[in-house]
Amino acid sequence: MLQLDPDASTPLTEQIVASLIAKIEHGVLGAGVRLPSVRGLAQMTKVSPFTVAEAYNRLVAAGWIQSQKSRGYFVAVRGRAAEPSQRAPVDEAWLLSRVYEDNALELQAGGGWLPPDWLYEDGMRAALRQLAKTSGPVLTSYGHPQGLPELRQHLQWRLALRGIEAPAERIVLTHGASQGLDLAIRLLVRPGDAVLIDTPGYSTLIAALQGHGARLLGVPRTTNGPHIPTLAHLAEHEKPVAFFTNSALHNPTGTSTTATTAHQILKLADRHSFRVVEDDPFADLLPYPIPNLAALDGLEQVIYLGSFSKTLSPALRVGYLAANADTIAQATRLKMAAGLTGSTIMESATLAMLTDSHHRTHLDRLRDRLTQAQHRTCERLTELGWSVFHQPASGLFLWAEAPPTLDVDQLTSAAATVGITLAPGHFYHPMGTPTRFFRFNAAWADNSRLYGWLAGQASP
Structure with a gap:
């Protein structure tokens, strides 16, 4: 059925995909035709069943073939593939x-995440084994409204190393950085409010702010951070309530905000009375420390967000929000109203991983x-x-x-x-x-x- 070249530079999986697409496009395989089973095609082409399964999965994902439970794989009913401009949009x-x-x-x-073998899987496995030996509230009870006290105390120390003075009572743990952003949006933004964001900026944040009815104003990103003249103009003429930004290793440009730019941002925030939300999930990936807005501001105008998804594991779903006392009190109430406490098990596992000697x-x-x-x-x-x-x-x-x-x-x-x-x-x-x-x-x-x-x- 297919002629494969095991000596070619093109991987066998891609050869199978390209060959089947060509047969479908040229009508050799018509709409509704049943394809050989994974094992059957593997035997015919003398390749691993895993190679065939991967090729079939790609073809299903692209809409060329269909998988029917207990029956097998069939050429998609649409017959000839649509031209690229007619395919379902990748949006x-x-x-x-x-x-x-x-x-x-x-x-x-x-x-937006690391490959699995780059993460701290050994640390996660050791932490869960350790927790499995415990008993009591960690395994059976709701947690503290602000999150595990011991983890917040550890975060107090870690943030101090970045120059951020954040006592444990001014930190609330969140369900990843995403919940932290959601809490910040709900605290600061009302439908119709003007909100400043980095442009380009974090796509999930853009979707969340648009869903909340915010009026988004883009501040172009430069190699030194946000473009200050644009920020100053928008702050003066649009009266924004907040500016959401990445300082370190910005998503998506990889740039970091310089000390001079950070000072100018805070001056504008003070002059025009808008809050700054510093989303900083990549801080632990910096090869050297940089000035951050939260440290320069002392957590007065700045709400600081962090996460462990980029360095430990996204499966933990543990992040945190640090801010002034009034903001923390409001954020805790919103967190409890939306979903009660976080997972004490995952917060305990995070603490165990952070304090592991190999971390x-x-x-x-x-x-x-x-x-x-x-x-x-x-x-x-x-x-x-x-x-x-x-x-x-x-x-x-x-x-x-x-x-x-x-x-x-x-x-x-x-x-x-x-x-x-x-x-x-x-x-x-x-x-x-x-x-x-x-x-x-x-x-x-x-x-x-x-x-x-x-x-x-x-x-x-």
């Missing part, structure tokens, strides 16, 4: 849902790996004709502009058909502004398969 909703649920999209070149070694190794991956990814993308906005010293993300010969929408859709997730730049603009930029996650993107595929797209 923000797709980014926020499908990339979390579709195992066929296994190369998360534009994703520091894990962080050092993670930073080094990211630094090297950033360097290689920037170098290879540049060789392929991409323009890198800024080469980050570490962290997950970099922001690069596609060569003029490539169609952004077609590139994104074509990548999905071969199991590669790309994140086009319009995801990160509040109005979906067209752009030729893409966000890359260096931990995933530093991959010969991605580089080879991109090189193939650029070829005539």
Whole structure:
């Protein structure tokens, strides 16, 4: 049925995908035709069943074939595949849902998290084994409204190392940084309020603010942080209630805010009476400390958010919010009204991982790996004709502009058909502004398969 070349540079999975798509497009395999079983095709082509299963998963994800429980795989009823412009759009909703649920999209070149083997799985396993031996409230009771006291006390010490004075009673633990952002939005923003955001900025934040009815005002991101003249103009003329920003290793550009820019932001916040929400989930990935807004401000105007998803494991779903006493009291009430306390088990596991003797070694190794991956990814993308906005010293993300010969929408859709997730730049603009930029996650993107595929797209 298929002719595969085991000596070719193209992986066998991609050969199977391309061959089946060609047969469907040319009518060799018509609508509704049943395909061989995974094991049957594996025997015919003399490859592993896992290779065939991966190819079928990609074809299902791209809409070329359908999987019917207990019956097998069939050519999609639509028959010939739609042209790229007619396919279901790869948009923000797709980014926020499908990339979390579709195992066929296994190369998360534009994703927002680390590969599993880069995370602290050994620490998680040890922490859960330790907790399994305990008894009492940790396993059987609701937690403290503000979160596990011992973890908040540990965070007090960790934040002090960043220059942030935050007593344990001025910290509330959250269900990841996402709940922290939600609490900040509900505390500060009413429908119709003007809100400043980084542009490009965090796509999930943009969706949350739009869902809350905020009027979004973009502040262009520079290599030194937010563009201060634009921020000053908008603050004076639009009367914003808040500015949401990343200071360290910004999502999606990888830039960090300089000390001079940070001081100017706080001066404008004080002059125009808006709050600053400093979303800082990447602080532990910095190879060296940088000034942060919360430390300079003393947590008066600034609400500071952190998370452990980027360094320990996203499965923990533990983050935190630090602020002045009044804000913490309000945030705690909102948290309890929405979902009561957090998980004492996960908060206890987080504390065990943070105080593990191997945690520091894990962080050092993670930073080094990211630094090297950033360097290689920037170098290879540049060789392929991409323009890198800024080469980050570490962290997950970099922001690069596609060569003029490539169609952004077609590139994104074509990548999905071969199991590669790309994140086009319009995801990160509040109005979906067209752009030729893409966000890359260096931990995933530093991959010969991605580089080879991109090189193939650029070829005539």
